[in-house]
Structures are given as C-alpha cells and as structure tokens.
Amino acid sequence: MKARPTIRDVAHAAGVSLGTASRALNRSGRVSEDAVAKVSKAARQLGYEPDAIAQSMRTRSTGVIGVLVSDFANPLYARILTSIETELQRAGYTLLLASTHNDSKREKALIDLFRRRRIDGLVLGPCESESPEFIERLSAELPLVALDRDFSPASTGIQVDHYHGALQATRHLLNLGHQRIALMTPGRELRPGRERIAGFTDAYRERGLQPDPKLIRAEKSAMEFAFSEALALLSGPLAPTAFVCLGTRILAGVLQSLRHSGRSVPEDASVISVGDADLAQLFNPAITALAWDLEAMGRVIVQLMLKRLDSKATPEPERIVITTQLILRDSCAPHTGVTRAARTSQA
Amino acid sequence: MKARPTIRDVAHAAGVSLGTASRALNRSGRVSEDAVAKVSKAARQLGYEPDAIAQSMRTRSTGVIGVLVSDFANPLYARILTSIETELQRAGYTLLLASTHNDSKREKALIDLFRRRRIDGLVLGPCESESPEFIERLSAELPLVALDRDFSPASTGIQVDHYHGALQATRHLLNLGHQRIALMTPGRELRPGRERIAGFTDAYRERGLQPDPKLIRAEKSAMEFAFSEALALLSGPLAPTAFVCLGTRILAGVLQSLRHSGRSVPEDASVISVGDADLAQLFNPAITALAWDLEAMGRVIVQLMLKRLDSKATPEPERIVITTQLILRDSCAPHTGVTRAARTSQA
DNA sequence: CTGTTAGCGCTTTCAA
C-alpha cells in the first residue's frame, strides 16, 4: 500500500508553492491561468485525490449529513432514504445512515457518534426519545430536520398526517357498518402511533361511539407480534370484524393470522393497510391502503436541510405536513352482522 | 453555536499537559491513576467529546467501513445491510452506505468519494463493473470484501451459490413436467444473473434439452419491466407454463401479469421466487422460494473484513460460498398439458 | 510518569 500523493507533491511537481497549488485546485482567490494549468496537469499525472479528512479538519465542515431512523430496512423508510440519498448526492453531500431500533440509548449513542464525526446536519426519525427539549438543544448545535417527530417550538421538520389518515380509514370502516375495528400500529409513545390512535378514537367519537381500548394494539411492529396479537383478538369472544394495519410488517402478520384462523378477506374481516407495498397491491384481494408520497418526503427533507446548510444565519423554523390518501381496493366490505360461524354452518 | 471544548481545554482544566490528557483519555502509555481521575472529571464537566476528524487525521484511520450495493432499498440487501450494521457497530466501526443503481460511472465516483474520505475498508456489491483487475487493484489499496461479485485470483469475498439454486429450482419444475419455463433475473452482466442462467441452462442440458433463449429474460429488475415482459411472454404463441422469478420485485411483476391475464397459480402457471419476503409467504397460494441466510451473510462479511482490518499483514484471500435452499410451498403444480383455453371452455 | 514538540494534509491569512 504505497502512500498516496499529497498536495505538497502536486505543488512540487508543478513547480509552485503549496498555497498556489491549493488555490489552483479549488479555483479560489487569485490564481493565474498558467498556474491552474500546471497544477491540474501535475495533479492528473500523479493521480492526486484531495484528502477529505484534512479538508474537513481545516474547513470545519465534512459534507456529511447524518440520518437516524428506527430501521432503514423498513420498506417505507427505505424509499424515503433512497430519495434522500439521491438528493444529497446531487447537492454534493454524503449520507451517513444508522438505525436506532427504537432504542433511545442507542439513539443517543449514535447522535454522539455523529457529532464526533462532525456531521454538517442531522435528520432525525421518530424514536422513544427524550423530551422535545432534546431536539431543541440539538438544533441549537447543528442544522436539524425532524422526520415524523413532534414539532417543538423552534424545530424544523416534516410530518406525515397520521391523524387524518387514521381518521379517514376508520370512518371508511365505520361507514361500512363495522363496529369492532382493531387498530394495530407500532409504539404508542412514538408520534405516528399517538396520532393514529387519536384519529381512530375521534372517528368513533364523531358518531357518539367509543372504541374498545382492547382493540388498540400499539406495542410492537414486528410481524411476529402482529401475528400473535391478531390471533389473540380473533379467538376472543368479541373478535374484530376489521383491521387497520399501520405498518408493512403488521399487515403481513395480520394477514397470516387471518389465514391461520381460516378467515377470508373481506368476507370475514375487512383490512386496511399502510403504505403501498407490493404485498398490499398483489394480495388477493388487493388491500385498501393509506399511502403518501415517500419520494416527496425525501426531497422536502433535503430541501429543508440544504436551506439551513447554506444560510449562515439560522432561518426560521419550518414545518411541512404530508397528507395521506386512502386508496380504495378490494379488502373492505360492509359488515353484514353475520358471524363466520353462521356463514360456515349455512354452507 | 458555541465552540466545543478541545482536549486542550480539558488538559488546562485538569491542570495537566496536553499529552497527559490524551494518554489519560485513551488509557494509553503510562499514566497515573491520579491523572486519569483528574482528566476524566474535567472532561465530564466540560462535556468534552473527542473530535473524530482530528483523530483520523493523526492516526490515519477513520473507523469507517464503506458499503456499496446497487440499491440499499432492495429488501434482500436491506436485510444483509442491517446485519452488517449491527456487527460493525458491535466492533466499533461506522457504516457508510451508498447505492450505485447499477451505474458503473456512479460506482466509480462513489468509490473515489469513499477513498477521499479515507474509509478503512470497503464492501463491494455486484455492479456492471470494470474488469476483475479493478477489484484487484482496489484490494491492493485497502481491505476489500466482495459481495456476490466474481472472485478474482487475489480477492476476498462472499458469494451466494446462484448456480445451484437456479439448477435446483429448474430441476424441480422439469420434474413436474414443465418444458417451457421462463427465467427472469436482473442483468445478465452481473454475476448473479450469469450464474442463474448457467444453472437454468444446465438443468435442461442434464436431460438432453435446451431452454428456449427467448424465455430467458435478464434485462432489468424493476417490477414494471418484469410485468410487461411477463405479459409479452404470456400473450405469445408458446407461453411459458412456469416462471422462475429471481428478484423480489420481479416476483411482484410476474404475479401482477398473471393476474392481469386472468391466470391463476399454480393451475395455469407454476411460480418459484427468490428470497423469502412477506409477499412470497403470504401470497395465496404461498410461493415456493429459493432462500439463503441473509443475516449470516452480513455476519460473515464483517468477520472477513475485521480479520483484514486487524492484521497488519494482508491475510490470505478467503472465499465463502453461501448455499441456497428451495422452500417448497404451493405455487408449483405438475404440468398437465391442458391449456388454459381448454380448461376454461371445459368449465 | 509527565511535559514538550512535531507533525497528519489541507486552507487561509499576511506580506511580498
């Protein structure tokens, strides 16, 4: 592993001083065309590549944007992240990614790691985090864009309108005559979970009803949990007739539990899913889904970040809300009042 | 944004010299317990965090491992990457991730970017890349682990045994009496594609047959292409009776095209998929799938990398092969010789 | 055991 050439070597080969070589390579300050020519030729010949670490050391900026989400393998995040990566690359920034796995200890450790690496900006996804003050303090230190976190007074961020999404989905099922609707969503401490529960509850309230709190399952997002929780609900005395599954893996778990208990969609249970993954589209019947524009989210996030990166003075906080849309497909049917047992014995 | 304390400030506050502070914080060399106590107390009080950039500058090592894959949102990669991230974090390294989108220009640009950032090691996924010499040259420069790329003489890496996977899948379908089997896999220039085509072809050869080259579709992995290509095949005069779909999104496209053309699985067409995603498991009928241990891949990759990182002398190249397994489910049926038209008119 | 000092590779003053 031979030593790579430094700007010193380039300057020497070009017969100019260190400073001139630097100015020539960056076209900064006053440099003669002659110097630029000589230096870039020498650089090319030597295969010179500037050392980003040394540059960061001097300029106090790394060109790295950290992004922290609970799990970058989650297909919803994966698509947002792809969009973020593309936009950052276009703007000349590098993406540094990590997963917190909803562990606030880990989140804190990763934020510290990122800070020690002197990231230029941070995008922070939802996590069972400390107080909003934490965000506040952090955003005093570096440009911060919150992703589906609570907006704290001085913070900038982007939120999906989970409240109205859940409201709309629940209304849809109530309109179809369902009364016992199960809501399954990850963690009730996280903003998405809280908002969804609020929307769900308010849809009931609108008609003077109350949801059965037992049907609100908001503990974990892993499919295994969704599977066993749904199964438990289905085998209870007052089984739900509809499921709102607000998580890709949750949908999978619920569908599996329905199949496992011999129920079919939408005859025995109506289902609404989140996002618009392959599974929702291709399942037979196709699943009615709550969707929003993931690519746009990425673009907006980077836009907000770049604005904060470019301006020396911290610009006013901005909050962007992404609206959701209910895509009607074939997984929801009117509630007939006929139980599965009755239907089965009838046949 | 107030200036963060440096090790100088800590040394000053602790009443020791710069060097002692450094040694105390790193517990390196000879330091008194007293000094360690004073320095760590001062560090805690000041909220000192060592500057990773400056450390890298001095030590010539960043603790960053670059990983380059075609698309980190691909669920298969996503799971490998999660495993890699976990293992790297455990070992104290940071993951730097980027997608090449199968663009060799972009790959080269990203490798250069990574090098300029002085990554300590590189994991390189398949891409329409330059010659194996490229890898050779690269691995002379830094520890490199190839992920499902061709093994070049002096390189270290890990490969999935796509050849035997495709062989086994194709045999299974041939045993069921299928003759016109379509193989759909991403890019024939990439190792996975090439190996799969070879396995597919050899399964035919074993019984003195030749596959119809028109049924080998190896251009793109996007679902839209899989959808339209499968549809084109299905509407042709000699439609395939079975599909081997070696890509998550390809499976989605093929299933969609089958539904669109009014065919059902496995009566009208048998289907084998890759990986073990929700879609394959939950589709009705459940899809027979070619799977392998993605978490183990991540673990092995990091293991190979750490070995190269730790040892000063470059260790012998190592090549690990991951075997695949055909998980039999309900999407493959014997070929009856009855055409769909006949079945339909019969009913 | 500790303090002093010399850089890592680069950008950016400041004089010439």
Next chain:
DNA sequence: TTGAAAGCGCTAACAG
C-alpha cells in the same frame, strides 16, 4: 498573483 507560515485537534515520539 504568489510564497511563507500559521494552525485546525489530536496522537506519538522523545526528553526529562
């Protein structure tokens, strides 16, 4: 326009 020199924050080599 250019060269010389300072220094970003840290570690490591060397005297003491």
